[in-house]
Amino acid sequence: MTDRAMIQIENVSKFYGIYKALDDVSLSIAEGEFFSLLGPSGCGKTTLLRSIAGFENPTAGEIYIDGVPSLALPPNRRPTNMVFQSYAIFPHLDVAENVAYGLKRLRLSPEEERKRVGDALDMVRLSGLGQRKAHELSGGQRQRVALARALVMRPKVLLLDEPLSALDKKLREEMQVELRTLQKAVGITFILVTHDQYEALALSDRIAVMFGGRIAQIASPKEIYQRPRTRKVADFLGGMNFLKARVLGEQGNAVSIDAARFGAVNLEKPQGFAASNGHVTVGIRPERLRLLWDEDRAPHELAGRIENRAYFGEVTHLTVGVDGLEHPLSMVETNNFGADDLPIGAEIRLAYDPDAFVLLAEDPPVTRV
Amino acid sequence: MTAAALETTAETPSPSRRRAWMRSDEARGLAMISPTFLYALALLFLPVLIVIAYSFWTQNYLDIDRTFTLENYRQALTEPIYRDLFIRSLWISLTVSVVTVVFSYPVAWFISFHGGVHKNLWLFLITVPCWTSYLLRVLSWKVILGYGGVMNTGLISMGLIDKPVTSLLYNSNAVVITLVHSWAAFAILPIYVSLQKVDRTLIEAARDLGDSRIKAFFRITLPLSLPGVISAFLIVMIPTVGDYVTPRLVGGKDGVMIATAIQAQFGKAANWPLGAALSVTTMVLVSLSAAAVVFALKFTIRRIK
16 A cells, blocks of 8 residues: 555536535545445445446546546546446356456457466456356355456456445355455455445445545544544444533643533544534443443443343343433443343443543534535 | 155155145146147147148149148249249348348337337337238338339439339339338337346446447347347248238239248149148248357357457
8 A cells, every 4th residue: 555646536526416426525545545435325435436437427526547537538448447236247258258358358368368367266266167157156256256357457446336245244254354355465446335334344444434425534444433523424333322411621632521420521622623502422332331240340430220131142232221311321241241141120330431432523414405 | 754755655646646736836827828728729730730731742623632742842842933932032031130130229229228218108109100000001112112102202303313213112122121111110129128138237347347338239238139139030030931911012023922822822723732832841941041040140149259
């Protein structure tokens, strides 16, 4: 991964009639980066990806691929290749012919072509399946063919449109590891579109979270999970306990707030922070709350009672009612110590770390012209 | 249960098994198609068998001599008049099917890819000519192509020719033109259906892998719509070989096809066995040439990679 920008998206908008699919999107993706576009369906992530590939024509803005303004170029003239959600394996060709499809144009010698196809199939661990027809392949194999077919072209950017969404959970997790390894091995810029936050967190160097055609936040997986900028981003990336808090005072880059029963907390001021009527929303992730057993003591404690319990195998999700809090807190406990056996109604104590709170900015109102 | 036990139950169908079969999908399917099936058997299959039987017999004035003979086939295959008619019929039907498919494909492609929300309206408009009688449609071509017809007067008024062209009507060209027009709708529909089934993402994938629009068409769209092209071809070719009305009305002397000869044998000449032999020979020839065309099309498409 270098600092050179491979993709530069500048003020790209796309309107379908009065519907804004993309609303003034700007971002830059570095060479060799694994970048994810994350968001719910209809947020514009696929439209953005297809605009980079050349299948959508943005209404305004410009996309530079490796420094070349590319919106005027048709898909076949762009140094990008795509792995389609449906894989789009050509049904009338076998696996080797599918992989060699784009190479035909390069007029390689037969040996060279065979070698590149063979290498590509090795890379996705499909060696020896070259003669199979598309309909004889499993979902995972089709996915690999689609990958090999795109990678064999040695694109500058590989675009992946929800490539794993059609696979079952186990296969999906396997392919995630493989995708990441593959990307590190080939060093090509990958842009992944997904609505699965765990997939984005596990694979990416950076993630852009999108809502309503706009980018809500771009950051590394860790930062975006731990320091989400807005309530919506926080919510989309996993469970979060939201609290209304009162601002006690601001000092430089820090804000001091009164987080109801959690007491006074000092927080870092996020970008674009503004309190409304002296109130702000703060959040704390469920796994940052910890059950205290018997004699355990913690510097910051809170008493509550279990209102609900859901068993998830390795963890148990607890809903804990705390007097003086508007909403019950949700927390996640590993099942090592018997959290799955706690009866509903049990009085418990929980520990928290004041540093785990995040100050959340208000979401910009979603504008649909 | 062991394999042996399974075998014995399979060999002796008990009443309960029979009842189960009566409720099965297979039995229901057979019950569903049986009226059509019986109809086809009585009115298609049996008549063809009778025609085949006749082709091996001999006409003896008013009686039929039922001793087996190949004399009719000898006549059908060696008499120059029949040979010429066979060749012309096959040639005309082949030309008609090629021209029809070539003209219909772009229409079907346009509707499928650029028909937008009005696809059904387009298809409806294409079938509109079929609402008038076949006879009227053929006759209207007489008006268009005739000596004082639309075509000639039009060309004269444009100053392109100074006296009417007589080569437009009463020859095989007129038959081809008329048949192409009559069968276009029947070719457009199957091609349209197979184009509709082409996954558009595949075309995007081809473009993504470096194909221009035209290349993607020849490498993806065309091969994948081949089943439609083949059915269009067969739908046009098979009936046109034996077409009777069109050659009669617009074909003139040079446009006579085999059906006219067959009709003559069953009618005026009153030689049913020879007529039957000519019919059977036509059937065999059309099947062979259709198979040849299908094979050739598939082969050509497979060469495009």
